[in-house]
Amino acid sequence: MSSLSALAARNVARNRRRSLVTLAAVLLGVTAVLVLRGFIDGFVRLMVDDIVQGKTGALQIHTTGYMDSSDALLLEPSIPYDEALLARIRAVPGVTGVTGRIQFSGLVSNGVSQTMFVGRGLDLATEKQAVPRAGFDVLPGGRALAGGDHAHAILGNELAQSFHAVTPAEKAKAAGAEALVDRVTLASSSPKGRANSLDVSVEGLSVSSLPFENKRVVTVPLKLAQELLGLEGRVTELAVAVDELRNLERIAADLRGALGPQYEVHTWQELQPFVRDVISRQRFVMGLISLILFVIIITGIINTMLMSVFERVREIGTMLAVGMRRKQVLAMFLVEATLLGVLGGVGGVLLGSAIVRGIAARGIPMSMVVNSGSQSVLRPELNPSFVGLTLVVAVVGALVAAAWPAWRASRLDPVEALRSV
Numbered sequence: 001m002s003s004l005s006a007l008a009a010r011n012v013a014r015n016r017r018r019s020l021v022t023l024a025a026v027l028l029g030v031t032a033v034l035v036l037r038g039f040i041d042g043f044v045r046l047m048v049d050d051i052v053q054g055k056t057g058a059l060q061i062h063t064t065g066y067m068d069s070s071d072a073l074l075l076e077p078s079i080p081y082d083e084a085l086l087a088r089i090r091a092v093p094g095v096t097g098v099t100g101r102i103q104f105s106g107l108v109s110n111g112v113s114q115t116m117f118v119g120r121g122l123d124l125a126t127e128k129q130a131v132p133r134a135g136f137d138v139l140p141g142g143r144a145l146a147g148g149d150h151a152h153a154i155l156g157n158e159l160a161q162s163f164h165a166v167t168p169a170e171k172a173k174a175a176g177a178e179a180l181v182d183r184v185t186l187a188s189s190s191p192k193g194r195a196n197s198l199d200v201s202v203e204g205l206s207v208s209s210l211p212f213e214n215k216r217v218v219t220v221p222l223k224l225a226q227e228l229l230g231l232e233g234r235v236t237e238l239a240v241a242v243d244e245l246r247n248l249e250r251i252a253a254d255l256r257g258a259l260g261p262q263y264e265v266h267t268w269q270e271l272q273p274f275v276r277d278v279i280s281r282q283r284f285v286m287g288l289i290s291l292i293l294f295v296i297i298i299t300g301i302i303n304t305m306l307m308s309v310f311e312r313v314r315e316i317g318t319m320l321a322v323g324m325r326r327k328q329v330l331a332m333f334l335v336e337a338t339l340l341g342v343l344g345g346v347g348g349v350l351l352g353s354a355i356v357r358g359i360a361a362r363g364i365p366m367s368m369v370v371n372s373g374s375q376s377v378l379r380p381e382l383n384p385s386f387v388g389l390t391l392v393v394a395v396v397g398a399l400v401a402a403a404w405p406a407w408r409a410s411r412l413d414p415v416e417a418l419r420s421v
Contacts, residue, residue, distance in 0.1 A: 332406075
């Protein structure tokens with residue numbers, strides 16, 4: 001077998017033109033797959049980080065049945081926001097932070113007109129423990145809410161524009177400031193129906209890729225939301241951060257066991273089905289493109305091996321005439337294809353990985369939210385298991401592609417082959 005391998009290697013080196021065509025097909029195909037996968041995985045990581053670290057947290061805890069009517073933003077049954085419950089959550093292995101929130105609805109007014117809004121009350125002392133990038137969606141000219149704020153709010157940018165609402169600093173330097181407002185009134189009701197309203201200062205405008213959030217969302221400190229709604233000491237949800245997202249399902253299961261049946265634990269995928277579906281579609285497109293590249297590689301190898309058979313008919317006939325068995329001819333062509341697959345695959349892996357690492361080292365600045373002043377950095381990344389799988393597929397693909405031309409070569413009649421010109 002060693003002599004057969006040496007003969008195959010010599011044939012690969014001798015037929016440089018054909019070998020280079022096959023090597024180029026495999027190398028470029030593998031490189032393209034890895035670079036594309038690197039960008040897809042980097043973009044997915046960026047989307048997940050913006051959702052998990054900027055909005056929802058990795059997990060959320062609600063009372064049982066809350067999510068069945070989550071669109072109604074029910075205030076009852078609520079969750080006690082006390083240290084005993086928080087300690088039970090933090091004690092679960094993998095949990096790195098927890099914060100309380102209130103989701104509610106009401107009317108917002110600028111003194112002239114009013115409209116419905118969806119409110120988010122955030123515990124500013126602990127929000128960044130569970131959502132490290134909280135406030136990343138605030139537009140330049142405003143500021144994110146911070147500890148010590150009380151009668152302050154962040155308005156969705158389209159909601160603010162419809163009310164001519166700006167921050168106090170922008171109002172002070174704007175021409176025609178009398179037409180602008182830097183304070184709005186929030187009105188809502190407690191779970192028992194008690195109406196209440198509070199004035200808040202507009203500290204910033206937020207922007208989201210979701211139109212609803214731009215038109216309806218108002219973010220306020222948790223203390224103000226509790227005062228407005230009569231929910232002192234209580235929240236409607238708890239956001240939880242975890243150490244590793246790959247441990248998400250295990251941590252969610254542990255939390256369900258620790259909290260009991262009166263609570264539900266939901267992952268960010270369940271809370272953001274739109275993002276989950278976008279990621280699934282990207283994976284599908286990636287798979288389709290990889291399949292197309294794989295077909296191109298296979299076609300190139302088949303074409304090259306058939307050319308090799310046609311151009312080496314007399315050579316094959318001579319080998320058969322001097323006693324080489326047909327299965328040895330078959331094996332020789334398969335070894336040649338495997339060698340080309342390994343060389344092209346390894347070269348593609350090295351080149352593709354180098355390109356991905358080079359781009360990742362510099363990063364590509366991009367805004368995840370339209371018109372947002374906050375920029376994220378896209379860093380392509382590769383999973384080692386995917387790199388290994390790509391290399392294996394390239395080698396196996398080369399072997400499979402060469403099977404028919406190799407079989408055809410082994411079936412040649414020695415006498416007819418020697419007569420070939």
